[in-house]
Amino acid sequence: MIEAIALTRKFSEFIAVDRLSFQVRPGEIYGLLGPNGSGKTTTMRMLLGLLKPTMGTARINGFDVLENTVEAKRFIGFVPEEAVLPDRLTGWEYINYVGDIWRVPRGSERDEEIDELLTLLDIKDASDDLIETYSKGMARKIGIVAALIHTPKVLILDEVQAGIDPRGAATIKEILIGLRDRGTTILMSTHVLEIAERMCDRIGIIDKGKMIAEGTMAELRLKAKGQQSLEDIFLDLTGGPDMQRIAAFLGEDS
Amino acid sequence: MIEDLLILLKHDLTGTVRIRNVKGKRSEQRSAWRRYSRYFAAIAVAIVILLGILFMSDLLGWEFFQAVLIDNIEFGSTIFNFIIIMSFMGSIAISVTTVGNSSRMEYLMTMPITLKTLFLEKTIVIIFYNAMLYLVIGTPIIIGFALASGSSIALFSIPIFIIMLLANVTLGVSLGGLIGLAIARFLAGRRRLKQVGWFLGTTVAILFSTFYYFSLFTSEDGFGQIFSVIFDFARMLGLSSDFSPGGAMNAVSLRLIVGLPIHMTDILLAILFLIIPAFFIYANAHFSEAAHYSGWLASGSKRSSKEDIRIAHTTWNPSTLPLIKMSTTTSVSMWYNTASVRREGRVLANYLVGPLRMVLFLFLFLLTPGGDIAGFAPFIIISAMIPFAVSYGVYFAGYELVYEGKNLMNLQLAPASLSDYVKGKVFSAVPFTLIAITIASVLVIIVEPTLWIYIPAVMISSIFLTLASGGIASYSAATGGDFKAERNISRQRGSAVQMPIRSMWSMARAFLLPNILGFAGLGSMLAVGIFIGPIYTYLAVPLFALICIQIMRYYTGKTGRKLQTIEATEYM
Numbered sequence: 001m002i003e004a005i006a007l008t009r010k011f012s013e014f015i016a017v018d019r020l021s022f023q024v025r026p027g028e029i030y031g032l033l034g035p036n037g038s039g040k041t042t043t044m045r046m047l048l049g050l051l052k053p054t055m056g057t058a059r060i061n062g063f064d065v066l067e068n069t070v071e072a073k074r075f076i077g078f079v080p081e082e083a084v085l086p087d088r089l090t091g092w093e094y095i096n097y098v099g100d101i102w103r104v105p106r107g108s109e110r111d112e113e114i115d116e117l118l119t120l121l122d123i124k125d126a127s128d129d130l131i132e133t134y135s136k137g138m139a140r141k142i143g144i145v146a147a148l149i150h151t152p153k154v155l156i157l158d159e160v161q162a163g164i165d166p167r168g169a170a171t172i173k174e175i176l177i178g179l180r181d182r183g184t185t186i187l188m189s190t191h192v193l194e195i196a197e198r199m200c201d202r203i204g205i206i207d208k209g210k211m212i213a214e215g216t217m218a219e220l221r222l223k224a225k226g227q228q229s230l231e232d233i234f235l236d237l238t239g240g241p242d243m244q245r246i247a248a249f250l251g252e253d254s
Numbered sequence: 255m256i257e258d259l260l261i262l263l264k265h266d267l268t269g270t271v272r273i274r275n276v277k278g279k280r281s282e283q284r285s286a287w288r289r290y291s292r293y294f295a296a297i298a299v300a301i302v303i304l305l306g307i308l309f310m311s312d313l314l315g316w317e318f319f320q321a322v323l324i325d326n327i328e329f330g331s332t333i334f335n336f337i338i339i340m341s342f343m344g345s346i347a348i349s350v351t352t353v354g355n356s357s358r359m360e361y362l363m364t365m366p367i368t369l370k371t372l373f374l375e376k377t378i379v380i381i382f383y384n385a386m387l388y389l390v391i392g393t394p395i396i397i398g399f400a401l402a403s404g405s406s407i408a409l410f411s412i413p414i415f416i417i418m419l420l421a422n423v424t425l426g427v428s429l430g431g432l433i434g435l436a437i438a439r440f441l442a443g444r445r446r447l448k449q450v451g452w453f454l455g456t457t458v459a460i461l462f463s464t465f466y467y468f469s470l471f472t473s474e475d476g477f478g479q480i481f482s483v484i485f486d487f488a489r490m491l492g493l494s495s496d497f498s499p500g501g502a503m504n505a506v507s508l509r510l511i512v513g514l515p516i517h518m519t520d521i522l523l524a525i526l527f528l529i530i531p532a533f534f535i536y537a538n539a540h541f542s543e544a545a546h547y548s549g550w551l552a553s554g555s556k557r558s559s560k561e562d563i564r565i566a567h568t569t570w571n572p573s574t575l576p577l578i579k580m581s582t583t584t585s586v587s588m589w590y591n592t593a594s595v596r597r598e599g600r601v602l603a604n605y606l607v608g609p610l611r612m613v614l615f616l617f618l619f620l621l622t623p624g625g626d627i628a629g630f631a632p633f634i635i636i637s638a639m640i641p642f643a644v645s646y647g648v649y650f651a652g653y654e655l656v657y658e659g660k661n662l663m664n665l666q667l668a669p670a671s672l673s674d675y676v677k678g679k680v681f682s683a684v685p686f687t688l689i690a691i692t693i694a695s696v697l698v699i700i701v702e703p704t705l706w707i708y709i710p711a712v713m714i715s716s717i718f719l720t721l722a723s724g725g726i727a728s729y730s731a732a733t734g735g736d737f738k739a740e741r742n743i744s745r746q747r748g749s750a751v752q753m754p755i756r757s758m759w760s761m762a763r764a765f766l767l768p769n770i771l772g773f774a775g776l777g778s779m780l781a782v783g784i785f786i787g788p789i790y791t792y793l794a795v796p797l798f799a800l801i802c803i804q805i806m807r808y809y810t811g812k813t814g815r816k817l818q819t820i821e822a823t824e825y826m
Contacts, residue, residue, distance in 0.1 A: 048364050049363075049364075050360065050363050050364065052547040069368065070366045070367065070368055071366075073364060073365065073366040076364065078364040080360050080364075083361070084357070084358050084359075084360060084361065084741070085361055086266075086361075087269075087738060087741060088269030088270065088272065089265065089268065089269045090276050090277075090278060093265070093269075097261070097265040098365065100261045100264075100265070101258065101261055101262075101365045101366065101367060102365070126278060126280060127278075128276055128277035128278035129278025130276055130280075130281045132738065133278070133280040133823070146361075
């Protein structure tokens with residue numbers, strides 16, 4: 001469903017993503033993990049057709065996102081890391097805006113579905129307010145509703161649970177698992193390794209733009225010399241904190 | 255594509271021209287006055303113009319108006335061309351700004367619409383803003399004349415006027431946008447060159463369009479010679495007007511009202527000037543999409559150099575200069591302001607060359623009589639410095655204060671005086687005023703060497719005028735600024751579609767007050783010098799400087815206090 005084939009993106013001499021290849025199969029949750037600046041968001045932007053790869057191909061449901069951009073985007077629902085939404089619209093207006101663009105038929109059925117999602121995410125009471133009055137988490141929730149309103153076959157989520165309250169986060173988790181079970185393909189990036197461990201069917205760890213490990217949790221454990229938790233595997237592969245420097249810093253400070 | 259475009263436009267305008275309050279309890283409930291006033295004002299202006307024309311027509315008779323219009327029919331062409339050039343000048347950086355800030359539209363870019371459609375829609379919104387004022391004033395004039403003429407054929411001029419006006423504004427905006435994209439394309443990745451390129455490109459575009467307009471205004475005199483080929487070509491084609499979009503618009507709208515014959519060539523030219531904007535706006539959308547994907551607009555920081563060169567960024571602290579004492583907050587603010595403006599070539603170019611538009615058009619009418627007022631030319635050049643000195647204060651202190659946006663939170667939390675911080679912004683405009691005045695001074699000395707005696711006085715006064723202007727503008731920004739402007743495509747830095755200071759009163763104060771101060775102050779000082787003796791000009795300079803400094807202190811103090819109390823909801 002999602003295919004990244006030797007995706008590469010250079011910014012002048014800097015290689016943000018380096019020949020990255022992976023596949024996300026239908027009905028699968030794929031977690032893309034990596035330290036800050038490792039190329040996760042750049043990869044997602046290339047998959048969404050927002051950035052042109054310097055090299056390589058990105059396909060959604062068989063459509064090349066650059067050659068058949070609009071066709072490819074029809075399958076996608078996207079929740080960005082920082083939801084920059086139109087400040088001057090209300091949450092309800094924005095979701096309907098998205099619904100109109102995706103040609104979701106207007107009427108009671110659509111309204112009920114929006115209502116249901118808003119209620120599920122505890123954001124219904126604020127849906128008639130201007131987005132500019134929302135907190136980060138509220139804007140994120142509206143972004144999630146907008147991404148789901150056209151029942152996409154592919155969901156791309158960049159740090160979807162960041163800034164969301166525990167109840168909201170749990171709801172999102174259940175919704176995503178439910179969607180996966182109904183056949184939706186989900187690619188998500190997250191820094192919350194516990195979530196990735198519990199939710200993702202397969203995980204890809206990237207560092208400095210390169211895929212350094214990929215597989216199910218069991219496969220990753222094997223690669224990381226038997227480390228048990230995803231956090232340990234992650235730190236083992238990407239490098240842990242520099243304890244000496246931390247100690248030096250704390251020592252100087254205290 | 256059309257359906258997508260209509261959906262985008264509908265929702266974009268829903269947010270922009272909202273009349274009713276939203277239902278939500280968190281959102282500010284605006285009073286009916288705030289919601290309706292601008293629309294009522296526009297309708298009132300239109301009605302007053304319409305009734306005024308009808309009343310005058312009743313009083314003096316349509317024949318009188320008809321005769322005046324026929325005698326000055328070419329003036330319509332000048333006015334219509336003026337509209338195009340104003341739209342063009344304000345739009346040179348518009349497409350580059352839209353594309354450069356496309357990350358703010360990520361939510362739209364992931365929708366199943368082409369980026370071309372998206373950029374096309376944004377350009378249409380910009381055209382809408384540009385055309386609004388001309389529609390509000392122009393449409394009732396045309397309706398008034400059409401009704402007063404009593405001819406049913408004249409009524410056709412109303413839709414023709416509206417369509418041609420929109421087409422001409424589209425032409426100006428799209429052409430400006432394309433030129434900006436071309437500059438970005440040729441200077442892609444070269445930061446220094448980009449800054450120079452934007453500066454030169456903007457200046458050349460403004461000068462060229464002004465001279466073109468000037469040539470139309472003065473017909474065959476003066477600068478008209480530069481474009482004589484175009485006029486000869488128009489005559490050869492048998493056009494009743496000049497070969498320009500404004501001329502074509504004039505030929506098919508005003509001539510229709512006054513009953514002058516319209517040639518087939520004029521109609522064909524009008525159709526041509528309907529097709530050209532359509533082509534340009536599409537080209538603009540196409541190249542905006544190309545620019546988005548190509549990375550022409552990527553900032554220097556995203557384009558690492560081949561060698562690993564560490565650049566040491568030191569703050570410029572003028573406190574070390576003799577006789578200059580300022581707090582660390584002020585010097586840091588000065589450095590930060592200059593650095594952040596300088597970083598974006600198009601913003602710097604807009605700020606530095608922007609006043610040229612106002613100056614050229616302001617003095618165009620004065621220069622038009624040519625030899626008759628040649629003796630005043632040096633004084634005109636001297637007074638042209640006032641809009642520069644004022645505008646730099648407004649841009650560097652007023653606009654840049656608004657564009658602090660979310661950073662206001664850091665400023666409010668910092669253990670520093672916000673008045674000192676604002677002063678830094680005001681001072682950062684001074685070097686630019688100094689450069690502009692130096693250039694103008696050289697011009698004055700070339701035109702009228704005997705005036706050299708006044709040059710130092712004018713230079714010193716202009717610098718103090720910038721300080722006063724910056725102080726006033728900073729307060730206007732604090733009271734009427736839209737601190738979320740950076741998130742709004744039409745208000746963001748370098749956009750020039752809507753100003754970052756939202757309140758009309760604040761904008762008027764920011765520009766009018768210092769201009770009055772400048773023209774009255776500098777005018778009086780020069781008059782005193784010319785009629786009594788130059789020494790008296792110099793005696794007046796300290797007084798003028800003192801007034802300016804007091805104004806700056808008064809307003810920056812008020813601005814600092816106001817900024818401390820601005821609520822987070824205003825900028826977050």
